[in-house]
Every structure is written in C-alpha cells, then in structure tokens.
Amino acid sequence: MSDISEQWQADLSDLRREIDAIDQQVVDLLSKRQKQVEHVVALKKAHNLQVYHPAREEDLISARRQQAKEAGLCPDYIEELYRIIMRRSRVEQTDQMAVKAVKPGATVLIVGGTGEMGRYFVNWFAGAGYLVRSMGSGDWDNVAALCEGIDLCIISVTIDRTPEIIERISPYLPPGAVLTDVTSVKKAPLEAMLKAHSGPVLGLHPLFGPTTSTLDKQIVVATPGRDDDACQWVIDQFSLWGSVIVMSDAGEHDEIMEFVQSLRHFATFAFGQFLAAKKVPLARTLEFSSPIYRLELGMVGRLFAQDSALYAEIIFATPERRALLKEYIGSVSKNLEMLERGDKAEFEQEFEKIALWFGPFGEQAMRESSFLIDKLIERF
Amino acid sequence: MSDISEQWQADLSDLRREIDAIDQQVVDLLSKRQKQVEHVVALKKAHNLQVYHPAREEDLISARRQQAKEAGLCPDYIEELYRIIMRRSRVEQTDQMAVKAVKPGATVLIVGGTGEMGRYFVNWFAGAGYLVRSMGSGDWDNVAALCEGIDLCIISVTIDRTPEIIERISPYLPPGAVLTDVTSVKKAPLEAMLKAHSGPVLGLHPLFGPTTSTLDKQIVVATPGRDDDACQWVIDQFSLWGSVIVMSDAGEHDEIMEFVQSLRHFATFAFGQFLAAKKVPLARTLEFSSPIYRLELGMVGRLFAQDSALYAEIIFATPERRALLKEYIGSVSKNLEMLERGDKAEFEQEFEKIALWFGPFGEQAMRESSFLIDKLIERF
Numbered sequence: 063m064s065d066i067s068e069q070w071q072a073d074l075s076d077l078r079r080e081i082d083a084i085d086q087q088v089v090d091l092l093s094k095r096q097k098q099v100e101h102v103v104a105l106k107k108a109h110n111l112q113v114y115h116p117a118r119e120e121d122l123i124s125a126r127r128q129q130a131k132e133a134g135l136c137p138d139y140i141e142e143l144y145r146i147i148m149r150r151s152r153v154e155q156t157d158q159m160a161v162k163a164v165k166p167g168a169t170v171l172i173v174g175g176t177g178e179m180g181r182y183f184v185n186w187f188a189g190a191g192y193l194v195r196s197m198g199s200g201d202w203d204n205v206a207a208l209c210e211g212i213d214l215c216i217i218s219v220t221i222d223r224t225p226e227i228i229e230r231i232s233p234y235l236p237p238g239a240v241l242t243d244v245t246s247v248k249k250a251p252l253e254a255m256l257k258a259h260s261g262p263v264l265g266l267h268p269l270f271g272p273t274t275s276t277l278d279k280q281i282v283v284a285t286p287g288r289d290d291d292a293c294q295w296v297i298d299q300f301s302l303w304g305s306v307i308v309m310s311d312a313g314e315h316d317e318i319m320e321f322v323q324s325l326r327h328f329a330t331f332a333f334g335q336f337l338a339a340k341k342v343p344l345a346r347t348l349e350f351s352s353p354i355y356r357l358e359l360g361m362v363g364r365l366f367a368q369d370s371a372l373y374a375e376i377i378f379a380t381p382e383r384r385a386l387l388k389e390y391i392g393s394v395s396k397n398l399e400m401l402e403r404g405d406k407a408e409f410e411q412e413f414e415k416i417a418l419w420f421g422p423f424g425e426q427a428m429r430e431s432s433f434l435i436d437k438l439i440e441r442f
Numbered sequence: 443m444s445d446i447s448e449q450w451q452a453d454l455s456d457l458r459r460e461i462d463a464i465d466q467q468v469v470d471l472l473s474k475r476q477k478q479v480e481h482v483v484a485l486k487k488a489h490n491l492q493v494y495h496p497a498r499e500e501d502l503i504s505a506r507r508q509q510a511k512e513a514g515l516c517p518d519y520i521e522e523l524y525r526i527i528m529r530r531s532r533v534e535q536t537d538q539m540a541v542k543a544v545k546p547g548a549t550v551l552i553v554g555g556t557g558e559m560g561r562y563f564v565n566w567f568a569g570a571g572y573l574v575r576s577m578g579s580g581d582w583d584n585v586a587a588l589c590e591g592i593d594l595c596i597i598s599v600t601i602d603r604t605p606e607i608i609e610r611i612s613p614y615l616p617p618g619a620v621l622t623d624v625t626s627v628k629k630a631p632l633e634a635m636l637k638a639h640s641g642p643v644l645g646l647h648p649l650f651g652p653t654t655s656t657l658d659k660q661i662v663v664a665t666p667g668r669d670d671d672a673c674q675w676v677i678d679q680f681s682l683w684g685s686v687i688v689m690s691d692a693g694e695h696d697e698i699m700e701f702v703q704s705l706r707h708f709a710t711f712a713f714g715q716f717l718a719a720k721k722v723p724l725a726r727t728l729e730f731s732s733p734i735y736r737l738e739l740g741m742v743g744r745l746f747a748q749d750s751a752l753y754a755e756i757i758f759a760t761p762e763r764r765a766l767l768k769e770y771i772g773s774v775s776k777n778l779e780m781l782e783r784g785d786k787a788e789f790e791q792e793f794e795k796i797a798l799w800f801g802p803f804g805e806q807a808m809r810e811s812s813f814l815i816d817k818l819i820e821r822f
Contacts, residue, residue: 070485077482078498082505084475088468089506089520093513095464102457105450118458125462126469133473139530140469143523150519269732283730308729318730321722326738333709335792336773338799342701349688350663350698352649354741358706361738363807366800370793374786384781393716394774401764406754412715413750419718420746427743
C-alpha cells in the first residue's frame, strides 16, 4: 500500500459512492414494487383469483431478459434476480391468500393435534378460517363431542399407532365426514380407514415437515380411497396454499417411498455413523473441500439435526422397508472383493454400467447441482 | 371467470404496467451499476489492487439490509439479491483480472498438457500472459528443448503415473524452476519431487475439475516442499484468479482426502449401484419427492455423469484408501442385526449418539441446506 496516488483513491471513493447511490435507488424501487404487489393481491382476493400466474411470470422474465441484452447485461443474471423477486412476491401473496377457505364454515378435527405435525395443520386450517378442533391422547373421554358435526378428520399420529387410532375413532365420525391420514405409508392406513369408516376416505402424504414455513410448491401425495368428489375440497385447499398434488395409488406410493425415504435416510445414517466412529475432523475437512462436499456433508449433518424417533419410524416402518435395507447392505458388501483386489478395471466397468442406467438423468443432475453449487459459493 | 368486473380488470392491468415500469428502472440501474464497476476494475488493475474486498462487501450488505428494514422490506430478501449482484460484479472483475500475470514473462511447462486438466491449466496460464508449453506423452524426444529456460513445471498426469513422470523429467529441469504437481494425493508426489529435483518444490491440489468456468472462491490446497519464497508467485497467481489457498502438510492432506474424496465417492457409488440393481423408476420417484431428495439424488446422478477412470483413480489411489473403504463396509454391515430385530430403540440411541458428535454442525447444515432447498424450489 506504499506509494498511494491520492487522485485515484479519491476516484475510487467517488465510484463507490455512486454505486451506493444506485443501490439505494434499487432498494427504493423494490419497496415500491412490493406495495404495488400488495394492491394486486387485494384485487385478486376480492375477485377470487389464483395468486400464481405462470404465464405472467414467464412474460415478465422474457421482457427483463430482452432489456438486459439491450443494456449489455447478462440475461441469465437478470433472470436469476427476477426469479427471486417473483418468488418473494408469490410467497407474500400466498401468505395473504392462506386465510381463504375452500369450504368456508367447515369443521376440521386434527387427531394428534398436539404433536408437532398436528399443530402445524391446526395452524394452517385455523389460519384459513376453518373451525378447528384438536384432539390429543388425553381427550378420548370427550371423543363424541369432538367428532360431532365435523366435515374432516385428519389422523396425524405415528405410523405404528395410525391403524389403531382409525379403528377407535371411526364409530364417532359423522357418515359424511372425510377421513384422512397424513403418515408416510399409505397402504395400511388406507385399508384401515376404508374398513372402519363408511364415508369419504382419502390418504395424504405431505412431503414436508412442520418446519416448512410456506406450502408453496411443496408436494402432497394423494391416494384416493372412497367418494373422490366429497374429498376434492381437501385437495383443493392444499392447492390453494400452493402445494403440488401428486395422485397415486397406495401400493405405488409405498414402493417408491421405500427408496425415497427409507433407503435414502438409512444410507445417510450409515455414512454419518462411520464419520462419527472415525472421529473425522469435520470443520477441517470443510476447509479442504469443494462446495459440493459441503453440500453433501450438509445433507448428512441435516439428518442428525432432526428427530431420531421420526427417522426410526420412517426407516423401520414396514417389514418391506427393513428387507430392502438388508438387501442394500448386501449390495454394498459385494464391493469388498473388488477393493481387496484393488481392481480398478472392474470398478470402471461397473461404474459405466450404472452410468448407462442413469442415462440422461446424470446430465440433468450435473446441470442442476452445478447451479446449486454456484448458489453455495455465492453465499459462503 | 364469469361475471368479470371491467373496472377491476383495468385496475389490475394498470398495476401490472406500473410494476413493469418499476422493473425496467431496476434493470436500467443495474446496467449503470455494471458500468461503474468496470471503472472500479480499471482503477484497481492500474494500481495492482486485489479485486475481492470482503469488508466492503459486508458494509454494502449491512447498508442495504438497514435500508430494507426502513422501507418495510425483508432484509434477508434484499441480502439475497445483493449477494447475487455482488457475485456478478466479482466474477466480472476476476475475469478481467485473469489476464494479469504475477510473474510477467515467465515460462510455464504443463506436462500432461494434452489431458483435460492439463489443457485447462494451459488456458489459464496462457490467458494470464505467460509463455506456455504443453507436453504430451509423444513429446519425450523433445523433452530437453521443452524444459529449457522454464520457470515452472506443472505435472498434470494421473496419480499412478505421477512419481514416474517426475523422476523422468527432473534431469531436464533448470535448477531454479519450480516443480509442482496437481494430483489429489500429496505425500508420494511431494516425496518424489523432493528426491528428483534440487530446486523449489510445491505440491498443489486444486479442488475443482476442468469444467469449472471461474476460479472464484475455488479451493487449492498447497503443501510446501522446498524454498517457499521461490514458490510464492505460483500461489499468488491462483489467489489473483480468485482461488482460496489452504496450506497443509502432505500427511494431513492425504488423511482428510481419504474421507472427503475416497469414502464419499465410494458411498455415492454404492448407493447408485443399488438403485441401478433395483431398477428404481427415477423419474417417478422425483415426482413424489421433496426438493431435498431431488438434491440428494442429483448428487448421485452427478457422479455417474463423470469420468469412470477419474473416480477409479480417486477411490483406489492408495492402500490406505482401500483399507478405509473396507472398514466402511464393515461399519454399514454392523446395522444388519438391528434391522433384523427391527430394533427402533437401538436405532434411536445410535442416532442420538451420532447427533451429539455432529454437534452444532447439524444445525448449521440444516440452515445451509434449507437455503439451498429454497433455491431449488425457486428454479424447478
């Protein structure tokens, strides 16, 4: 820093002041924009219009990309900024629309409403203006009164207790009430509901936890049971909250979840288990690492920041799941010999066979994860 | 859409036009901002100043957060936008600074310069204005001429051939030339370089592949060998390109890489191997999944979109690595009994023990990955 020319230092300060002034104007404009968006929401709400308007969003993006090109800016850069700006506006709109009920005046009973997930649903349904009753394990003396006149009963208890609770509560349900559960397996609960209740039945599996602050684009799997028309408003309510509904039958759902939940979480568990056993110096490994390792290690750390009972339940839920995991351990162990021989050629052959099976998904994954790695670099 | 009041439709159109006008002004301002940043770069370049100025960036973020609060905007939202704006400006600055050589006029020989990683370094060094020579396996007849008068020799060949190539080329190197390698193990190459060459020696491990378009915040591990002062300019060059340099000794580096590279990639390989064996319907599982599963499956797919030989090398590089992987398989297999008994309590106990070991890292991982999940939702 010796030999500093005072003139260029002053120039640099001037430039920085100008940049600061520009940034202030940008934030001012974003604040104005938010106010206009609030007016749009008020209009939409008054006229029962959907918040999310994909075509309008894409038009807006195209216009900004075009303008970026003309101004000598990178269009991807401007698109990236505008995706955030629009998501912000969507989340705010959804938050304000959340108070809207698809079936105004309906009464909803949440069984297990004192649990974490139960309380979450209590909040959402109450927020939308439904009459919500919450039932905990100490409320069975009062079950008849709690069930009287309800339009929807949501069973939100642990997987292993779900069939028993369904059987116990069903005699008290009004025949026209929709009965639904929200566990992560669907076959057994759906069968139990169809057996115990003669009215409308719907299996739901919301693929998010109680820490999710917005339902925007969150997935809910719906497995129809009986009288789909009578159940439709429940599905519509989740749609209005911004969720994406995936229709499936209970058998397909359960098979897919064996992989998506049980296998995946078990593999992550086993990896973290080994890191802990070897006392790997996590912080130092992060200093030595590419952003993608940070991401992968984060996925492992994330698991162990959550509830052990929840994961025990997910992993051990069904005999099918446990059998799959045993198969997985067998599959991992098959590589022992190859490692003992240090057989690179065999590894490459096996690798290429698997790559072929992954096919175009590999390329897509590469693109998506590269995008996320950039995000990670940006932030940390 | 029946019974549309024309007045509110006109109001909605007006509001949207106003939002469009605001957005146009935002993009105009960002274009002006970019021009000012270009002036800053020109000044910095003329006065040999570093591009990246963390304190200035944090000041700027704080000022914008404060302004956001005052304007009734969410500060995190504005920070998110400004992280992108600043990264953009950093990348542009780094791109323009890349043409600058720390040691102008120096000659660099890349051994293995015809390979993917070799070509990558050829481009970077040539782009910075160095005189670059590239040597492939067919150039040994010409080795004396290629080595004549060079200031830096970078060995960029596969791990298993690195020691042999070092031994073969060293007699031709000028005694004052810096000798370095860029493989992902450091102990053996560093020993080979110190033995074969009497001049400055430096081990490097760039933690990125040849598809990385910017070196901004990319990590390079440097393991000093001999005559650090003479090697410093090579490290400075990577710093100027935006890389983060992590100093380590070869032993520590290799131990950490056993986990960061070998174990991690093997675990991912074994997971993909099982998905392929079970022919899991990938596309359908994605429809059923939370964004975090998409992310995790993407990490697996990503591996198989890459070079099998590279991963064979990383995984099988040393006997220590293979021994660690065998230990890992043993550790995974230990869970078999627990699964056979369906022992949830044991799982929970083990889970909590591991969670305790992960400690605050779990919480941090939760925050980081939640941020990325939001990004993923935004985009897909």
